């Protein structure tokens with residue numbers, strides 16, 4: 511009885527490996543574009559970078575540049591999110607080896623250390639800023655590598671007008687896990703029903719709050735950059751139907767998640783996948799892009815195998 515169960519499991523595993531391999535091979539062949547996620551680049555010593563990384567991964571300029579050098583050496587060409595969106599919609603063509611580079615949060619290290627390297631290597635990138643946290647240049651905190659500082663609007667404008675960096679939205683003020691009156695929430699503000707003044711938000715109030723946040727980001731963008739954002743990256747990658755509906759109804763071209771994978775023609779523009787890189791040392795861009803090409807297939811296969819392997823252990 512036990513032996514037949516083992517054979518059955520082995521047969522199922524064999525089938526899954528075969529199907530998974532086939533799907534991975536098909537995924538590998540499909541034209542796709544990886545969108546890389548970075549956060550901060552800072553020229554501080556390793557211990558300092560590590561201690562600051564609890565907020566978001568902090569890379570050294572040399573680690574970031576070795577990523578750019580790898581992309582250059584392998585013939586990758588950086589593309590804009592507008593080009594990615596055209597491709598996903600099935601129009602417009604991309605270079606043979608396209609890659610998009612994104613930075614979340616709007617840390618000042620991006621302006622000081624990543625931006626000059628992108629210019630040096632003639633590469634393009636998108637920086638997603640939390641509109642409420644971008645600093646007023648006249649009242650800003652001075653830059654230091656001892657703590658993390660956010661970009662100011664002068665730096666944002668300089669990058670935006672360079673033709674290399676596109677500035678987009680990481681929401682106005684949804685990058686937190688608390689209500690407007692400070693009550694903590696277990697979930698990111700973009701998907702949580704918050705407690706405001708002791709009462710839980712109704713569905714209508716929740717949707718209104720999302721819409722107001724988008725309107726606020728657009729107002730700030732208009733005042734500072736003379737245009738509205740066209741793309742939004744969800745804080746913590748957290749999104750739901752109402753959040754996607756808000757972005758769609760306000761005319762955003764696409765929204766970006768932190769779901770692991772590459773993007774192909776015909777995919778959902780409102781849920782673009784991205785490729786996260788290792789948080790420490792020099793991220794392995796090569797390995798990350800390769801894995802992201804077939805990640806969804808491998809992940810589902812891994813889950814099936816895990817679930818199956820647990821069967822004999824069940825009472």
Ligand SMILES: [Zn+2]
Nearest residue numbers: 614615745746
């Ligand atoms: Zn973020």
